[in-house]
Amino acid sequence: MSESRTVSVQGVAEADLPTPGREQGAAVGTPTWWVWLAAWPVTAVFVLSNAATPLYVVWQRDIGFSKGTLTVVFAFYIVGLLGSLLVSGVVSDRLGRKPVLLPALGLAVAACAIFATASSVAALIVARLFTGIAVGAVVSAGMAAVTDVAGPARKRLAALLASCAMVFGAGLGPLLAGVLSETAPGPTVTVFVVEAVLLATAVFAVLRMPVRRPAAPAKGAWIRVPGVPRGNGLQLALGIAVFAPGITATSFVLSLGPSLLSGLLGTTSRIVAGAMAFVMFLTATAVQFAVQKLRRRTILMAGAVSTTLAMVTLIAAVHASSVPVLVASALLAGAGQGMGQLGGLSLLNSAVPPRRLAEANAALNVGGYVPAGLLPVSAGYLSDSVGLTDGATVFGVVLLVLAVAGGLIVAGSRGRLPETT
Secondary structure, eight states: OOTTSOOOBTTBOGGGSOOTTSOTTOOTTOOHHHHHHHTHHHHHHHHHHHHTGGGHHHHHHHHOOOHHHHHHHHHHHHHHHHHHHHHHHHHHHHHOSHHHHHHHHHHHHHHHHHHHHOOSHHHHHHHHHHHHHHHHHIIIIIHHHHHHHHOGGGHHHHHHHHHHHHHHHHHHHHHHHHHHHHHSSSTTTHHHHHHHHHHHHHHHHHHHOOOOOOOSOOOSOSSOOOOOOTTOHHHHHHHHHHHHHHHHHHHHHHHHHHHHHHHHHOOOOHHHHHHHHHHHHHHHHHHHHHHTTSOHHHHHHHHHHHHHHHHHHHHHHHHHTOHHHHHHHHHHHHHHHHHHHHHHHHHHHHHSOGGGHHHHHHHHHHHHHHHHHHHHHHHHHHHHHHOHHHHHHHHHHHHHHHHHHHHHHHHTTTTSSOSOO
16 A cells, blocks of 8 residues: 555545645544554564563573573664664654554564574574564554554553553563463464464554655654654653663563573473563553553652662562562563653653654663663673572662662652643
8 A cells, every 4th residue: 555645444534634744643533443453563563572582491492592692682682673763763754654664564574484483593683683673663653653643632542552552562472472382382383473463464454554654854864863852852861761770670571580480480381481471561551551640750750669669579589589579570660661661652742743753752762772682681691600699689789770860860850841641
């Protein structure tokens, strides 16, 4: 389907859709169900983002690699994501959401094929790299597309659905992988076949999505570190201050959580590892619905507190060898990411014009994923040297300090933020 072609959707008049000269996605009158459906591609790609998490123990057994190598494989996802964010936000704001989302979905399908046939660390690295590129596209163009479809009157709903689509998909992936790998043939194959089908439905949703290519002329470099318009730096900084520690905490659980479970519980059950990741992100989803009507500053402060408590309980869990405390840490980490993400996206949606929104979303995620890639990798290699308990403790202390600092930054912004979400 041509991006410039008029899209006809039941219940949406042509006059309600974006036209040349209007800001991208001014979808007045678009049915609410389309706003929900616009979030589906984000969910589908994020299912892939963490689907490999419970399967690493299988690949470690079959291929043979250390915890340090495991975190490097995980980090190549971050490399692909950050590289994608340097391009996808700007391209999406200039050419439209579909020219970014459709290739990203195709790359995600290719990653499924590579994962399903992987027999080496190199194959896992390529699959994770492709996954990261696809995720980078959907966190910028995909989340902005949800806002475009929602229109100016439903920015709060758009921020909520875009954020929840991300964390729900991130949790659903490892749960599906854990269950299917234990109950279906081909422990490292079946989940990626199922995911390819989900991605195919996301392609159809993008093709029918009622958004158009923007008419604004291109300005500046096409590849650059994403940013926000002048005057919106505070919103971006506050979002990163809380979102970055939160997503770093959940990234640690995803990369080294199965190893911690194995050490604490003596089990390599992929269902248990997948279930822990799922409940972590289910908490991240549920907490956003619970706090959506609170003040933005309150949401961000609560996110910082939650991540701080997550690190306190992580340190306690590894020293007490307590699985319940470890699960509590994962739940608190999920809540911290969820609230940091919702608060950050809500601030950007409220202040950044649609023509720069995808780039702003990319900037928020760059700020979050840089520490989410570096710190868990460092913790993985440190754990190989000094042991998992000491490695996790050092990680917990460092991230606790960052979470407290984020909370203090938000506290210092009193009086400078809009008070409603």
